[in-house]
Amino acid sequence: MYKLLAERLDTLENTIQDVSHESSGTLTEIYASSASRSDLAELETRLNSTEGLLAKALERIDALEAQVTLLQAPRRATKAQKPPDTTEALPQGLIAWRAFANLHMCSQTTTGRYIEQGMIHIVRGKWKIDNGYVKEALDAAGRRDFWVQFHTNKGFTSCDDCPHEIPPSESTS
């Protein structure tokens, strides 16, 4: 739609240029051939009609420009609007594994490797956290796996919930 309007504006511009050339050409011709009164009258008529055409063309350009502005306005508004964020917050039973590693003063690199190797159970999804998103989280089983892997490591720091034993209610349900 916008492209169509741009094309029509181009056409209108060309028409105006053509008309201008035509009228100036006529002027030169008539003056060169020592114009008679009738020639001048004809020239005046043609100039008037040219002016009329130009005025009409300008009116149409104004109208088209107004349309273009109208068409562009909602497009900008749509672009500025972000799609609604449907991502949910991290559920209560899950924790982002990087945060969990930090909590126990353990290396994120090593934790990531254990996850890759399947030694730490991971839950995948996409959840919103304070400063961004998390796609891999630890459930009760994952936290227990983590503790089993790391608790003998140098530098391991216990949290209030260590050793993250899986409560019977969670393991059976």
Ligand SMILES: [Zn+2]
């Ligand atoms: Zn802990």
